[in-house]
Amino acid sequence: MYKFTLSPMEIEEITGYQRYTYQQRQLRCHGIPFTTDGKNRPIVLRRHLTANVTELPKVDEYVETEPNFDAIYGKTTKESER
Numbered sequence: 001m002y003k004f005t006l007s008p009m010e011i012e013e014i015t016g017y018q019r020y021t022y023q024q025r026q027l028r029c030h031g032i033p034f035t036t037d038g039k040n041r042p043i044v045l046r047r048h049l050t051a052n053v054t055e056l057p058k059v060d061e062y063v064e065t066e067p068n069f070d071a072i073y074g075k076t077t078k079e080s081e082r
Helices: 008-015 020-029 069-073
Strands: none
Touching: 008 020
16 A cells, blocks of 8 residues: 555654654755645655655754754853953
């Protein structure tokens, strides 16, 4: 049934997440193209993955999920040495 696309179980195994939104975030951050079905589940073509991919590293390990608002508003935690 899933000859050309990954099954939902394979996507869950590769991304490490059960929630569709988290799966989509993982796929986006790793540059893997996908589309969604009517239930917002990601659909990934097998040709977009390299062979022998077992699990993608978690994006949260490398990227902050929230912006640094202090940097945006010009506030810093350290005093500048002038």
